Amino acid sequence: MIDALRTEHRKLVTTRLWWVLLLTMAGYMAFLAGIMAFVLADASGAMGTGVPASEPAPPMSPEQVASTVYTLATALGYVFPVIVGALAMTGEFRHQTITPSLLAQPSRNVFLAAKMLSSVAVGLLFGVVGTLCTVGAGAAVLALLGEPTYLSEPTVLRSAGLSVLALTVWTVVGVGFGTLLTNQVAAVVVLLAFTQFVEPVLRIVLGQVEVLEGVSKFLPGAAGEAITGSSFYADSGMAAGLLPSWAGLLVLLGYALLLALAGRLTTLRRDIS
Amino acid sequence: MVAVDHLTKTFGAVRAVDDLTFTAHPGRVTGFLGPNGAGKTTTLRILLGLVRATSGRATVGGRPYGELRRPMRSVGAALEAASFHPGRSALDHLRVYAPQVGVDDARCREVLDLVGLTSVADRRVGGFSLGMRQRLGLATTLLGDPGVLILDEPANGLDPEGIAWLRALLRHLAGEGRTVLVSSHVLSEVQQTVDDVVIIARGTLVHQSSLAELAALSEPSVRVVSPDAERLHELIASAGWTDRVAQNGSPGVAVLRRVSAAEIGARAFAAGLEIHELATREVGLEDTFLRLVGERPDGGAPKGGAR
Numbered sequence: 001m002i003d004a005l006r007t008e009h010r011k012l013v014t015t016r017l018w019w020v021l022l023l024t025m026a027g028y029m030a031f032l033a034g035i036m037a038f039v040l041a042d043a044s045g046a047m048g049t050g051v052p053a054s055e056p057a058p059p060m061s062p063e064q065v066a067s068t069v070y071t072l073a074t075a076l077g078y079v080f081p082v083i084v085g086a087l088a089m090t091g092e093f094r095h096q097t098i099t100p101s102l103l104a105q106p107s108r109n110v111f112l113a114a115k116m117l118s119s120v121a122v123g124l125l126f127g128v129v130g131t132l133c134t135v136g137a138g139a140a141v142l143a144l145l146g147e148p149t150y151l152s153e154p155t156v157l158r159s160a161g162l163s164v165l166a167l168t169v170w171t172v173v174g175v176g177f178g179t180l181l182t183n184q185v186a187a188v189v190v191l192l193a194f195t196q197f198v199e200p201v202l203r204i205v206l207g208q209v210e211v212l213e214g215v216s217k218f219l220p221g222a223a224g225e226a227i228t229g230s231s232f233y234a235d236s237g238m239a240a241g242l243l244p245s246w247a248g249l250l251v252l253l254g255y256a257l258l259l260a261l262a263g264r265l266t267t268l269r270r271d272i273s
Numbered sequence: 274m275v276a277v278d279h280l281t282k283t284f285g286a287v288r289a290v291d292d293l294t295f296t297a298h299p300g301r302v303t304g305f306l307g308p309n310g311a312g313k314t315t316t317l318r319i320l321l322g323l324v325r326a327t328s329g330r331a332t333v334g335g336r337p338y339g340e341l342r343r344p345m346r347s348v349g350a351a352l353e354a355a356s357f358h359p360g361r362s363a364l365d366h367l368r369v370y371a372p373q374v375g376v377d378d379a380r381c382r383e384v385l386d387l388v389g390l391t392s393v394a395d396r397r398v399g400g401f402s403l404g405m406r407q408r409l410g411l412a413t414t415l416l417g418d419p420g421v422l423i424l425d426e427p428a429n430g431l432d433p434e435g436i437a438w439l440r441a442l443l444r445h446l447a448g449e450g451r452t453v454l455v456s457s458h459v460l461s462e463v464q465q466t467v468d469d470v471v472i473i474a475r476g477t478l479v480h481q482s483s484l485a486e487l488a489a490l491s492e493p494s495v496r497v498v499s500p501d502a503e504r505l506h507e508l509i510a511s512a513g514w515t516d517r518v519a520q521n522g523s524p525g526v527a528v529l530r531r532v533s534a535a536e537i538g539a540r541a542f543a544a545g546l547e548i549h550e551l552a553t554r555e556v557g558l559e560d561t562f563l564r565l566v567g568e569r570p571d572g573g574a575p576k577g578g579a580r
Contacts, residue, residue, distance in 0.1 A: 006372035014365035015358060096356030099323060100413060103350055104373040106322045106339040271324040273315070 004114035033138035069138035075232035085174020090184035123171030127164035179263025223251035280329035304467035349414025359399030403430030498550035
């Protein structure tokens with residue numbers, strides 16, 4: 001297993017795609033955090049001056065603004081770690097390296113387990129970089145606007161720290177998904193469509209219907225946000241509330257394992273030719 | 274030793290491999306031959322645990338590939354679809370698998386040197402020619418210094434110089450007591466390399482023997498060239514010889530079987546026919562091969578083959 005992990009690690013560091021995605025995520029998250037810090041601080045500030053907000057939702061407290069901004073990586077940036085995770089598996093099929101990989105490690109269980117475990121390290125890296133960029137840019141903009149940054153507030157920092165954990169788990173979910181859908185192009189398209197469009201819409205729509213509100217909390221994106229305890233969607237009043245942090249973690253891990261298991265029993269069980 | 278025992282693989286209604294049994298022995302290069310689509314690659318993939326057999330067994334040293342510990346130390350395999358990540362360098366490709374083979378970077382460089390890729394060790398595989406990829410595939414198989422080598426069409430994409438190099442390398446590896454199994458769809462490509470032949474067609478075994486025994490199956494033929502095509506063919510017809518290229522050969526050229534060059538020369542001389550060439554072709558090994566796999570009109574026609 002150690003050898004299999006070393007192989008997986010080398011597979012990753014000998015290619016360039018991951019750091020292109022990492023840099024993109026860093027830039028994108030810094031940009032989003034800056035913009036959102038500006039917009040949300042402005043909105044919550046507007047409430048203070050008595051001007052009615054256009055949003056029907058209750059206004060955010062400055063602390064909520066900080067938490068929401070600092071965990072934007074989990075709310076909006078998780079697409080990067082999930083795609084990196086998926087590519088780790090789909091790349092094997094795209095470049096047919098699945099053949100030498102399985103020649104070196106004929107046990108497909110070990111192969112899959114090594115892929116998932118090795119993705120934890122990558123996920124941590126994406127989590128740390130993504131969260132740091134979000135917090136850095138967000139706090140900088142809040143400070144420039146003269147708003148409190150709450151960088152010494154334990155609950156806010158805890159949320160930011162848990163965002164690293166959430167992004168890490170997202171990478172493992174990506175590996176699971178890539179195992180189920182090994183066609184690289186299809187996997188990326190489905191992931192983009194689901195994370196950027198389908199799930200946000202589902203969360204907003206389900207959040208409006210009282211009986212289905214509970215269901216929306218179990219969607220993967222909501223579970224990811226739940227881990228951090230702060231939600232861009234919930235706090236902005238667009239979607240229902242969140243599960244407790246530990247439950248969010250279990251739900252997201254559950255997605256990773258279920259997807260991987262489904263992939264193991266279907267795609268990864270087939271003949272490799 | 275590589276042993277395939279009553280192996281069958283069906284894809285839907287197609288029997289890609291049909292009750293195939295053969296063995297490849299240590300110290301010998303075994304040619305695994307058959308036309309494209311005969312089931313060679315499927316057989317090799319079953320042998321390597323990549324494809325599941327419908328029935329039967331395929332083992333290396335008595336054990337299925339999946340049960341080998343550190344399989345790349347026992348078996349080195351390069352399959353036709355040589356598969357590399359285009360963004361990885363040649364050295365990195367080997368380094369990726371090295372931990373599971375249980376070797377270090379020095380060994381990776383050593384095998385690159387062995388296949389003549391040292392100068393491009395740090396270049397990305399994406400820019401490699403087919404021949405270079407074949408060499409890198411071969412380097413991968415040698416990484417674990419295995420006792421068994423399984424190579425699917427290793428000569429594809431190699432230039433004549435490369436083929437000569439490959440031939441020498443395979444002979445050398447077998448000379449060290451290794452079992453070498455090489456597939457090819459052209460006998461002539463491996464004719465000078467192999468000791469034994471296993472010939473399959475449509476998934477079934479059609480012939481297994483040493484190369485020498487296969488050669489014994491072949492009949493010598495005599496090539497005759499005359500400027501007077503018409504009279505040459507009159508002579509052939511009157512003597513009752515069989516001309517194997519009569520239909521599609523150039524006029525004035527005939528390839529005759531079951532007759533000696535001396536007899537043809539005597540008859541031509543007696544008939545006053547001018548002859549420009551009269552040569553015995555020792556063994557038509559490729560012809561024998563094609564006859565065995567049923568790709569020639571003269572004899573060995575496939576059961577129910579459309580013609």
